[in-house]
Amino acid sequence: MMNEIHIRNLDDPSLQPYRTLRQAVEHRKKGIFVAEGEKVVRRLLESDVNVVSTLLTPQWLATYRNSIESRRENIEVFVAEKKLLETIVGFPLHQGIMAVGKIPMPGTLEEILARNVRPHFFVAVDGLTNSENLGVLVRNCAAFGVQALLVGETSSSPYLRRAVRNSMGAVFKLPVIECSSLTDSLVALKQNHDTRVIAAHPHAEQKTPARADLKQNCCLVFGSEGNGVSSRVLECCDDIVAVPMENSIDSLNVASASAVFLYEVRRQRQEKE
Numbered sequence: 001m002m003n004e005i006h007i008r009n010l011d012d013p014s015l016q017p018y019r020t021l022r023q024a025v026e027h028r029k030k031g032i033f034v035a036e037g038e039k040v041v042r043r044l045l046e047s048d049v050n051v052v053s054t055l056l057t058p059q060w061l062a063t064y065r066n067s068i069e070s071r072r073e074n075i076e077v078f079v080a081e082k083k084l085l086e087t088i089v090g091f092p093l094h095q096g097i098m099a100v101g102k103i104p105m106p107g108t109l110e111e112i113l114a115r116n117v118r119p120h121f122f123v124a125v126d127g128l129t130n131s132e133n134l135g136v137l138v139r140n141c142a143a144f145g146v147q148a149l150l151v152g153e154t155s156s157s158p159y160l161r162r163a164v165r166n167s168m169g170a171v172f173k174l175p176v177i178e179c180s181s182l183t184d185s186l187v188a189l190k191q192n193h194d195t196r197v198i199a200a201h202p203h204a205e206q207k208t209p210a211r212a213d214l215k216q217n218c219c220l221v222f223g224s225e226g227n228g229v230s231s232r233v234l235e236c237c238d239d240i241v242a243v244p245m246e247n248s249i250d251s252l253n254v255a256s257a258s259a260v261f262l263y264e265v266r267r268q269r270q271e272k273e
Contacts, residue, residue, distance in 0.1 A: 001069065001071065001072075001073065001074045001075065002065075002068045002069050002071075002074070002075050002076075002077045003074060003075065003076050003077065004061075004077045004079060005076060005077065005078050005079065006079050006080070007078050007079065007080040007084060007088075010084075010087065010088055012078075014053065014076055014078070015055070015078065015088055017030075017032055017034065017052075017053075017100045018034070018055050018078075018088050018089050018098060018100070019088060019089070019090070021034055021089055021090070021161055022090075024157075024160050024161070027161075028157065028159075031102055031103050032052060032100050032101065032102055032103065033100070033101055033102075033103055033159040033160070033161065033164055034098060034099070034100055034161045034164070035098060035099040035100075035101060035164055035165075035169070036098050036161060036164070036165045037094065037095050037097065037098075037165060038060070038095050038097050039168055039169060040164060040165055040168060040169040041054065041056075041064075041097050041098065041099045042064070042067075042169070043168070043169030043170075043172055044099055044101055044169060044172060045064065045067045045068065045071065045099075046067070047169075047172035047173070048172075049101050049102070049104055049172050050073055050101060050102040050104075051068075051071060051073060051075050051099060051100075051101050051102075052075070052076070052099075052100040052101060052102060053075060053076040053077070053078060053099065053100045054068065054075060054076075054077050054078065054097070054098065054099040054100075055078045055080075055085060055088070055089075055097075055098045055099070055100075056077070056078070056079060056085075056096060056097040056098070057079070057080070057081060057082050057085065057096040057097070058079055058081075059096075060095075060096060060097040061077065061079050064097075082096040085098075103157075103159050104176070106176060106177055106178050107148070107175050107176075107177060108177070109148075109177060109185065109188065109189065109193070112147060112148045112175050112177070113193055116147045118217060119215065119216050119217045119218070119269070120147055120193070120195060120217040120218070120219075121145060121146055121147050121217075121218060121219075121265060122146065122147060122148050122149075122150060122189070122195070122218070122219035122220070123137070123141050123146045123148075123149050123150070123219065123220050123221075123222065123258070123262075124149070124150035124151075124152060124179075124182060124185070124186065124197075124219055124220070124221045124222070125137070125149070125150070125151055125152055125155045125221075125222050125223075126152045126154060126155065126182055126221055126222070126223045126224070126229050126230055126233045127152065127154040127155060127223055127224035127227070127229075127230055128152075128155045128156065128222060128223065128224055128225070128254060129154075129155065129156045129224065129225075130156070130225055130254075131156050131160040131161075131162040131163040131166070132162055132163070132166045132255075133166075133225060133253065133254050133255045134155070134156055134158055134160075134163045134166075135158065135162060135163035135164065135165060135166025135167040135168075135171070136166050136167070136255035136258075137222065137254065137255050137258045138158050138163065138166075138167040138170055138171045138174055139166070139167045139168055139170040140255070140258045140259050140262050141170075141174055141258070141262065142167075142170035142171075142173050142174045143170070143262075144262035144263065144265065144266050145266065146174065146262065147175070148174070148175040148176070148177055149174055149175070149176050149177070150177045150179055150182065150185055150186075150219070151176060151177065151178045151179060152179055152182030152233070153179060153180060153181065153182060154182075154230070157178075158171050158174075158176055159171065159176075182233060183232060183233060183235075183236050186219065186221070186233070186236040186237075187236055189219055190236070190238070193217065194216075194217055195217040195218060195219055196213070196216060196217065196218045196219070196238045196239065197218070197219045197221060197236055197237045197238050197239075198212055198214070198218055198219070198220050198221065198237060198238060198239045198240075198241055199220075199221045199223070199228075199229045199233070199234055199237040199239070199240045199241065200220055200221065200222050200223075200229070200241060200242070200243075200257060200258070200261050201223065201228045201229045201234065201240045201241070201242060202228050202242055202243075202251035202252075202257075207239070207240065207241050207242065208241065208242070208243070208244055209241050209243065209260060209261050209264040210264060211241075212239055212241045212264075213239075213268075214264060214265045214268045214269070215268050215269055218265070220258075220261055220262070220265070221233060221237060222254050222257070222258055222261075223254070224254075225253070225254055228251075241261075243257055243260050243261075
């Protein structure tokens with residue numbers, strides 16, 4: 001269902017989320033996120049995530065009218081020409097289509113474990129604050145079949161606008177667990193659910209991903225861009241693994257490194273079959 005609103009008054013309070021795109025904390029308090037760009041908005045409309053509103057040009061409305069009308073919730077659809085939309089958001093829009101959604105209620109480890117087959121496959125992030133890198137990591141997780149992402153208390157939210165954009169909407173397909181204590185969650189995985197916790201850490205003693213046992217239940221932990229996984233989280237890990245580097249390069253970007261590790265999990269498990 002949709003409520004079509006052609007914008008004539010830029011002060012409409014319903015447009016507030018679009019006028020405050022750079023105020024991530026405010027959006028977080030309201031439990032909302034912004035989807036930006038045609039592909040991301042399309043994937044949002046195709047998902048089970050609750051959609052609050054869209055902000056788009058008449059041309060995009062013609063494309064997505066049926067998709068919006070078929071949704072179960074009542075969506076406010078704000079329509080205006082691209083130049084006016086750019087006045088609202090405060091910067092040039094590449095495509096002229098955005099949407100606001102509600103951040104899904106986080107699941108619990110027990111719920112996710114119950115509905116997924118073994119061997120389980122999780123990823124955790126510790127101190128990862130760069131939203132662009134986090135978004136790419138989310139996309140990699142969805143692509144390689146990760147069953148859930150555990151977000152530590154020192155990491156950014158994967159529902160920040162830039163993270164959602166860089167995930168290309170993959171975040172709508174990946175269960176996210178926000179941990180009040182990442183170390184407690186990792187210990188619970190180990191002790192209660194027979195899961196190996198493996199740190200992807202650039203300062204490891206060069207044990208490569210191929211030498212790590214990734215065939216059984218496992219959770220890969222990725223750390224910050226500068227320092228890797230924190231010492232307190234490393235203490236919870238059963239193994240520490242690094243991608244071997246040459247030419248005096250000490251580490252990969254965390255988004256790139258995640259693709260290497262996640263592919264190795266897939267490779268080992270397919271080989272086991």
